[in-house]
Amino acid sequence: MNCQEFEEIVVEAARGRSAEGGLPAGGLAHAETCADCAARLAGQRALSAGLRALAGSMAEQQAPGRVESALRSAFRGQTALPGRKPAGTRRWYGWAALAAACLILGVVTVGRVLSGPRAPQARPRPAVPAERPGRAVLAEARPAPAPPKLRRQEQSSRAAARRTVRRVRQPLGGEEQEAEFVPLLYGSAPTPLDGGQVVRLRLPPSALAALGLPVNMSRTEAVQADVLFAEDGMARAIRFLR
Amino acid sequence: MTEPGGAQDDELLWLMMNGDEEAFAALYRRWQGGIYRFALQMSGSPSAAEDVTQEVFLTLMRDARNYDPGRGSLGAYLYGIARNQVLRWLERGRADVPLSGAPEDGEEAGLPASADNPLGDLTRQETVEAVRRAVLALPPHYREAVVLCDLEEMDYAAAAEVLECSVGTVRSRLHRARGLLLEKLRVSAEKEASLRKLNPARCLI
Incomplete structure (x- = not known):
């Protein structure tokens, strides 16, 4: 064994991690004849002993007990948080919401295309206060502030705005008669709404059929309806105008 | 590990x-x-x-x-x-001064002294402190190899998982780190020895 080969094995030998558990016979023989390598071996062995002493002096060191107490409190706080559900559940809800949004978007788009060049008559409509659940709440829609875009449209045409407000304030008995809102349920029971917006649309019979509503397919003209959108953008209910 | x-x-x-x-x-x-x-x-x-x-x-x-x-x-x-x-x-540069524990009663004898052993003349407690200071003075990527492999006694594969590098890198870092440690311990042992040689001056006033 030469000095270079000795250099490669001396650290592992001093750490007691070599295959032989120490210095192989060839290394020992080399150390006996080479003073430099013998000194290197002595230094590495002393270092290993020093490191073992340091490790031994710290073997019982542990984090203070207050760390465990704080972590346990944090754990309890975390698991007590309301609404924390496993990731899989959250993912399922996310996909369901996305699918529902796509369905509504598709219906509205088809409705626009089939209704021809006329633009859908979107108007600010009543929001729904969260007082009573289910159909009763949906039937008691009240006016809500219009979104900024609609407000700007109203400012540009004061007369149109007045007409709009008048129409909102006289839902029954005016030019159009409005039926009761029918909930559009997507696999869940109707829930009270904190707010929302009613948008008036002209829907083709095919769109109504896609919503699962009874429709006379022999009729081709579009039907005017108010669709109630919740604040999450989901359509929750529909009512038809006569 | x-x-x-x-x-x-x-x-x-x-x-x-x-x-x-x-x-x-x-x-x-x-x-x-x-x-x-x-x-x-x-x-x-x-x-x-x-x-x-x-x-x-x-x-x-x-x-x-x-x-x-x-x-x-x-x-x-x-x-x-x-x-x-x-x-x-x-x-963040918040490294503190290395800890220095109080000497324990019944300290063990130091490691066997030799010209090539920078720790030879030290008691066990002094050895621990000298090695601790030397480890803390290593650059971090060498220090972590020594801490994991020599102090926490992880094998190279486990240390490589923690350090996100190859086993060969861990091995070479450890070898280099141990070389640096010996140099640092030698320098500090020489300083200690030269300080001991100085005679304390007497105050005549």
Whole structure:
């Protein structure tokens, strides 16, 4: 064994991690004849002993007990948080919401295309206060502030705005008669709404059929309806105008 | 790595993720000692080690889903978080003065003295302090190799998982680190020896 080969094995030998558990016979023989390598071996062995002493002096060191107490409190706080559900559940809800949004978007788009060049008559409509659940709440829609875009449209045409407000304030008995809102349920029971917006649309019979509503397919003209959108953008209910 | 009950870690983790506080406590007690010592040996600061330990287990609590058993053991994952925390702490330049413990009663005799052994003339306590100071003076990437392989007695493969590098890199870093440690210990031993040779001046007034 030469000095270079000795250099490669001396650290592992001093750490007691070599295959032989120490210095192989060839290394020992080399150390006996080479003073430099013998000194290197002595230094590495002393270092290993020093490191073992340091490790031994710290073997019982542990984090203070207050760390465990704080972590346990944090754990309890975390698991007590309301609404924390496993990731899989959250993912399922996310996909369901996305699918529902796509369905509504598709219906509205088809409705626009089939209704021809006329633009859908979107108007600010009543929001729904969260007082009573289910159909009763949906039937008691009240006016809500219009979104900024609609407000700007109203400012540009004061007369149109007045007409709009008048129409909102006289839902029954005016030019159009409005039926009761029918909930559009997507696999869940109707829930009270904190707010929302009613948008008036002209829907083709095919769109109504896609919503699962009874429709006379022999009729081709579009039907005017108010669709109630919740604040999450989901359509929750529909009512038809006569 | 000396992994206590590796097969049970996954089970405890699963229970913990389902809200079992005792499972979390069991994981904490199983790993906190090594994590705390690693942070202490890397930083030299008990308060930093305490913060790092707390942060490691808070991260486990919050982001346990990020742990992928396919990429390594839970121990390697926890040590990896601790390492990142410690390196961040070191980057902020908050390294404290190395700890110096009080001498213990009945100190053992020092290591056998020789011309090539810089620790030969020191008592055990002095040896521990000298080695501790030398380890803390190493650059961080050499220090972590010494702390994991020589102080925490991890094998190269486990250390490589924690350090996110190859086994060969761990090995070469450890060899280089030990060479640096010997140099530092030799220099400090020479300084000590020259100080001892100085005769104290007498104050005549």
